[in-house]
Amino acid sequence: QVQLVESGGGSVESGSSLRLSCLISGVTFGHLNVAWFRQAPGKERQFVATIMWSGGGGNIYYADSIQGRFIISRDDAKNTAFLEMNNLKPEDTAVYLCAAARLPSYREYTQTYYATFWYDFWGQGTQVTVSP
Numbered sequence: 001q002v003q004l005v006e007s008g009g010g011s012v013e014s015g016s017s018l019r020l021s022c023l024i025s026g027v028t029f030g031h032l033n034v035a036w037f038r039q040a041p042g043k044e045r046q047f048v049a050t051i052m053w054s055g056g057g058g059n060i061y062y063a064d065s066i067q068g069r070f071i072i073s074r075d076d077a078k079n080t081a082f083l084e085m086n087n088l089k090p091e092d093t094a095v096y097l098c099a100a101a102r103l104p105s106y107r108e109y110t111q112t113y114y115a116t117f118w119y120d121f122w123g124q125g126t127q128v129t130v131s132p
């Protein structure tokens with residue numbers, strides 16, 4: 001059974017930092033592209049960042065809205081992906097979800113990595129709340 005468990009969320013003030021973790025079990029972590037999405041109340045799920053498996057080049061992509069503030073990384077030895085979030089803003093408030101894709105087509109994935117249909121597995125999410 002594949003499980004994705006996020007942790008590290010919380011309530012912080014604007015300008016603060018948080019580090020989210022996503023522990024994945026039940027599947028070979030090293031063969032996954034791992035992404036973070038977020039969903040605010042009443043809004044659609046939004047792509048945040050993705051990191052490809054090392055065999056696929058380990059490419060990293062970010063949403064424009066968080067570029068320069070968030071950093072995605074992975075530790076294959078620990079089956080864990082991370083999202084370091086700096087200079088948080090109230091508009092970053094959302095549930096943050098970890099997602100994983102099993103080795104999709106490299107060319108197609110690198111063009112449409114932000115699309116939810118790529119992701120086979122999803123976590124339950126962790127709440128991040130940023131106050132002004």
